[in-house]
Amino acid sequence: MEPVLAAVGLGSNLGDRGAHIEGGFAGLGALGRTRLVARSRVIETEPVGPAGQGAYLNAAALVETHLSARGLLEAMLAIERERGRDRSREARWGARTLDLDLLLYGEAEIDEPGLTVPHPRLSERAFVLVPLAEIAGGVVVPGTGRNVDELLMNLTRTGASNP
Numbered sequence: 001m002e003p004v005l006a007a008v009g010l011g012s013n014l015g016d017r018g019a020h021i022e023g024g025f026a027g028l029g030a031l032g033r034t035r036l037v038a039r040s041r042v043i044e045t046e047p048v049g050p051a052g053q054g055a056y057l058n059a060a061a062l063v064e065t066h067l068s069a070r071g072l073l074e075a076m077l078a079i080e081r082e083r084g085r086d087r088s089r090e091a092r093w094g095a096r097t098l099d100l101d102l103l104l105y106g107e108a109e110i111d112e113p114g115l116t117v118p119h120p121r122l123s124e125r126a127f128v129l130v131p132l133a134e135i136a137g138g139v140v141v142p143g144t145g146r147n148v149d150e151l152l153m154n155l156t157r158t159g160a161s162n163p
Contacts, residue, residue: 001066001068003064003065003066004064004065004066004069004105004106004108005037005063005064005104005106005139006063006064006065006069006072006102006103006104006105006106007060007061007062007102007103007104007132007136008028008060008061008062008063008076008101008103009099009100009103009119009128009131009132010024010025010058010060010061010098010099010100011056011057011058011059011096011098011101011127012024012056012057012096012098012099013047013053013054013055013056013095013096014054014096014097015084015097017056017057018042018057020057020083020097020098021042021057021059021098023079023083023098024079024083024098024100025039025059025061027079027082027083028061028063028076028079028100031063031065031067031072031075033065033066033067034063034064034065034066034067034072034075035063035064035065036061036062036063037061037062037063038061038062038135038136039059039060039061039062039135040060040061040131040132040135041059041131041134042057042059042131043057043058043059043127043130043131044056044057044058045057045058045126045127047095048125048127049094050094053094053095054095056127058127058130058131059131060103060128060134060135060136062135062136069105069108069110069115069117070112072102072105073102073114073115076100077100079098080096080097080098080099083097084097084098085097085098085099101119101128102117102119103117103118103122103128103132104118104122104136104139104141104142105117107142108142109142109143117142118141118142118144122141122151123141123146123151123154123155124155125155126152126155126156129148129151129155130152132148133148133152136148137149137152
């Protein structure tokens, strides 16, 4: 299998947020058959979801991987668990130690139970697009005909929220 360039979103708003983000980058870099190619700066953003949450730290990473999309997702979920995340006990869009989202997997469009790529809300979320544009602005998002920079400009122009 030829390597695939994949994009991953990172977020944290519980505990030592910076350490959790760095742990996410380190975990991605340590994956077998995968190489961390680029990482964005870390930005602070307002939470989306239930009230009462603290601010998030968000970032993005590019990895070159020989893992399948499902294999990469499973590895990402293991990294989350290592950072103390228990998806079975949390509220949707609730606070979390580390959130790793598979945003893009090469040019693939995947819609399977538990795995949708590109990420279904990618074009609606500045907290994802801003760091992603920093490292992959020219990458075309499959199914949109637009690159990351164009999606971010459209979101900024329309003033859309981050549901």
